[in-house]
Amino acid sequence: MSPVPVALLGRYVLAAIAGVGSTVAAALAQDGVGRIPVRVVAGKLVVSCDASSPSRRIPVNLFVEFETACGMQLHNRAAAGLRIETSDGRAIPVTLHLPGFELVVPKREHGDEPFLEEFTKYHAAELGENAVVGVIGAEVLENYHVVFDVAEGVMELSAPRARDTEPPPVVEGTTNVPITLQGGMAWLPVRYGDGQPAALAIGSARYDTWIDATVCDERGKPAGDIGPLTIEGGIDVAKFVALRPEEVILVHPDSVAGVTGLGFLKHFRVEVDRTNRLAKLTQRARAEFPEADLAFFRARVDEEPEPLLEFLAAHEGARLAHEAAELLLDLSLSEDPEADAIQVALEWIRDTTVEDLRATRLLDLMTGLADEGFPRWVVAAGELAIPSGRDDRYPEAVHNVHSKMGEVLLAGGEGRRAWRHLLSAAFGIPEDGMVNLNLGRYYESEGRYKRAFSRYVQASIKVESGPAAIEALERVQPMLPDEDPFSVDLVERMIEGKVRGFGTATRFEADEINFAGRVALVEFFTNAYMGDGSRGAIGGALGNQGLLGHFPPENVAFLSYHLFEPNPDPMVNALSDHVIDVRGIERPMHLINGTAAQPGAGRWRDGEEIYNRCRKAIQLALLEQSSYALKLDARFGADGALSGTFTIEGPERDELDVNLILAERAVLFPGKTEVVVHRMVARASLLDAVDTAYRPTDESMAIPFTVDLGAIVQANVAFLDELEADGGGSVVRMSTAIDPAQVRLVGCIRNARTGEVLQAIQIDPEGPEERTQ
């Protein structure tokens, strides 16, 4: 591989000396031959061993894939458990402790993690207690003399042989086959029935022996029954296995026929001597052509349901029956989603799944069918799943089946039937948001508001059910005259302890030393969809909550603006759009007095650190003096309008702006971050221009204002409508109403050029008792 161009870096030369695809050989830690027990589990060759690093040792299962172009792939979780990577990317070698043999692999590679997880989920019983966490591939195995004896359940690894000077001895029953090495793989020379030569890779990654689909098409045999495929020496592969037509993405100068699978390796002991370019094949089992396999390959050629149905009926219990059933469902749904054949396909899927995974498999299916808009088949799959629920390996599966059925039946107007399923679900997964939400909906429809209210409260704190639950709480609460009126404070009380919060033990007490008279303004930029309950906006929100608790409102004013990324939430508005644009905000942050940026996101456990950093920055800001004094009077009139006067006093200077913002102290919205209550949400500017130039007369400027909250809400909803229409994303239409009891006004004067806040103020408007709490 050619070196890359050299780049100068100060005194250093930075050069890449090895290229893509460089191979790292595994090191042999112990001499001799390792006889390693292997098992075939669901068509994969599995080895059980321990993996260790200098600090940890864990038991693992690994796939053995002789043809896969990798060294050792390892799941992130296993790599993390072994602590084999440092934060700067340095790798710590992993030792695989195989029976009688140790392999040291300098570095792991990433693998197909979803596949590994799915495989473990469905085959945990066969695998034992340990998950499949990775793959041993060609770049490790090519360093060894390898023997596959799958029929005996053994794989042998030993040091490469010395180069033979004599031809290999002839041993009765063993066929010596010269092999070629290409692309890290060992290839057997083969000939088709017409004598045309090709190469067949020795592989162990799959059960079936693959034949290149193009080869089949060229011979007019799309099902793979191309006739003989004879390995040099006389072994006809096609007598032992049905060749499976697939796209084979490999290259060989003699043209690629395909790759052997475990089905072939079960019939032969295969010894691969790379040094001498030799494979020794010893037959272990009698050739019994798997007619059922060929029947399936034929049945799938036309991509029509009928041949698959015929295959399933004729080959009950066949190895490929489950795959056929899944394909039957796919094709049937694509052809006619209402056809009764789909019920038949579902039953075949159930019948071809092992008994203790039927509920799990059908649940996975129900999720997809529900998303695709096939409620009839969700219920049908659920009915098939429930009888197997008790026997399922995963006890929660049946509860989730009941939940999904309840949801679908309720939406279909079958409340009583839905209720029974939802109650069953609630028994097993009592804190599930959707179960509680749907139970609440059922009770509400029955006029049982107290029960509904209780279920909605439990649903309100879960991201998947929260928005709908909060709307429902607001709807149901008036039906409960004995309960407190619905409010943010009520919900906050009810969910206390069920959601993450951060309270501080101390409270800032201003004195002449720590407060010089300039009220600080903390602007928090966040988004309800950033991250999840463990990391993202949650860290910033907890830190912000701590600051709100620590600093009195007469010393520090707070505002939060909602960002438009990753997805706009209902608290974005024209004001946040303007502020984000003018201040050039690109990520979550706390901005202290308009200039000092502090973190606004992190892991939830970072909340305290974010609080501490912001607190220190605020304390420094409070030591600053100000030449400006602000006064803010505001009152709700009997008509609901909010009016008042914002007065700024201080010397006139160029480039000074004043802001007056209406904020809500608390807004309910359960986003993905698991923050349910959003604080000091900036709703609108009360000035004609958000940034209004400071133009005093005799060092004083008074700005009267009158605003109708309904108009603000209307404008904010119109903004969301426009945002959606412009392709800005779908936005939930809730949490847009403004509760007068939660209104707080925040004013400030700032340097228009730098954004620095020179003085700030915040007040709660006065108003009629019935509008405030």
Next chain:
Amino acid sequence: MILASAILSLAPQALPIGGGSIELEYKTYRKWDIVLPAEQFARVSGGFSSVSCSGESFGAELDGTALVVDTDGDGTPDVRVAGKKDDATGERSAMVTLTGTGTDGKPFQYAARLVDSGKGWHFAASGAQVGKIGETKVRLIDQNNDGRYDGFGQDAMTIGRSKFATFLSRAVNVGGVLYQIDVAPDGSRIDFEPYTGEVGVLDLASGLETDGKLLSAVVRSADRQFSFDLASFKKGIRVPAQTYSLHSGKLGLGKSVAYVKPGRLGEIDVTGGERTSLAWGGPVKAEFRYARNGGQVVIRPDDVTYFGKAGEEYRVWDPVGKSPEFTIKELKAGTELAKAMFPGSS
């Protein structure tokens, strides 16, 4: 390097099929495996407003993290899409089928793949209009998510068994014969007739130096009206005489793949009656940027770019477990100071 040579004779095309029309039927792919040359996901913003071939308007709104979709366009949401969550990436994915009556009064069906990778729900087509020209399967895909299938140079199509799509092309090569096609907006019909314009041969497969297999090599003409996948034609195929550029490609070896983009590769002129081939592929040259962060040198995988000998660019190596090895040396003495590889690589 682009090589052009005269073809002694362009053998007259054997025409197994003359001109005609074929009807296509909609097919949903629940497990999407078609590789589009320019796949794009459109944002679900209040609905599927860009799906315009239908008379209905398919609204959608968020319900928690789920999407509630009006799949039949009657104004009432009827399907709640929660999606399957990938625990490793946090991405949710699902499929939904929109049905109704098209603007022409015919039944309309549109399956959409839905993905929320943390930036809101987005969609792309999960179905195709499928028919056959002779015995060769033709699939039309709404690649630009507008609900129509007649966007030449924007929508996509596959010919034969291939899962690798080209852009929708006004000329298609079916069994070695070049046809000119026209497509109904709803994708229900293709009219075709033998192509009568000037024709040359374009060959990208024979001049590629690689240890892997060329899985796709999609070219598109400068006017975006013609597009072909040349990967499986080892001696090239007949294409309209046009100026082409490589749009995208894919190389594979087993489970490993690398994607090809034009990079610095220029245009490829195909002249009537001539064969044009391209010498490209290895050896691959890597170029990279770096940043200094205090006492650290930082190189991100995205900072490394790989170019083939014709200037084509290779990117998104998968699996990611392959990394160059970087060595920092003292400039004058050449002493090695540090070595680094990208984490999780070999």
